[in-house]
Amino acid sequence: MENNNDIPRALGRISYGLYVVSSSDGGKFNGQIVNTVFQVTSSPARIAVGINKANLTHEYISRSGAFSVSVLSVGTPQVFIGLFGFRTGRETDKFGKTAHKLLDGCPAVTENAVAVMTVKVENSVDMGTHTLFYGSVTAAETLSGGDTMTYDYYRNVIRGKTHKNATTFNTAG
């Protein structure tokens, strides 16, 4: 028999970055912390992201058909991650005091970001608790030469927490 008990620990060895994924609904902006952003093809430049169905950002992406990705820098403060990762846009205006811009019509957080890109959703995949949205990058900018925050650094150096709605929330991991 195989030892299946190591699934959470094995999953914990997959590498990720840390991102804010944002979208809009009419004039309202919202965004959330995500670690599962990844490129799925190079031609065209196509990005996928997994978003929990319970999140406001999920509603906004579903309605607007677009999202932005802000790649966070290693110096991103905990309070910023707390705002975007552990509070809901249903109760808090996350963009009110956060530097951002419109990138190809989509709100993108520029604060603590080393790069931003906007993705036009081509399609989505129902993954149960989460939806995988994917599409082509229509615009992108690099903002600074700083190092990117890795999820490993966030977890092990900053001792950051993972929200229960994350794709990688593993109780034993």
Add this chain to the structure above:
Amino acid sequence: MENNNDIPRALGRISYGLYVVSSSDGGKFNGQIVNTVFQVTSSPARIAVGINKANLTHEYISRSGAFSVSVLSVGTPQVFIGLFGFRTGRETDKFGKTAHKLLDGCPAVTENAVAVMTVKVENSVDMGTHTLFYGSVTAAETLSGGDTMTYDYYRNVIRGKTHKNATTFNTAG
């Protein structure tokens, strides 16, 4: 106007690890280097991976409906990455001299790996040049306490190359 010229550089700031994804066809084993492995849901523990349609591993996963992921350690030698990343299983028996095991019936490379897991494919998404395969983790083992190889480390410290069939091959990045 937005500056779209930064798309390759912005994409280059997304973080990845480095993995061997393996599968079988009858008694034949094959595997390849992949950087886009990611967890898409936590309940169930579900993994997705992007594989180029031109690759032999793509054929094997399509036929067998299963694949393994070996999470590579930071000490993985270049010659190993060359074997699994830049040679085709159509001409080379990559498993002949490589330590591996069967994990829930699927061949998994254990050499240079800090963790292995086997995924039963639930479904796939046609992404043009690539297919995104995803499914639940049926078995997993952690193999050592070593650090994982990040794609950034591979590219910037080891100065490793990216195969043209990778999801993240960007000519300017």
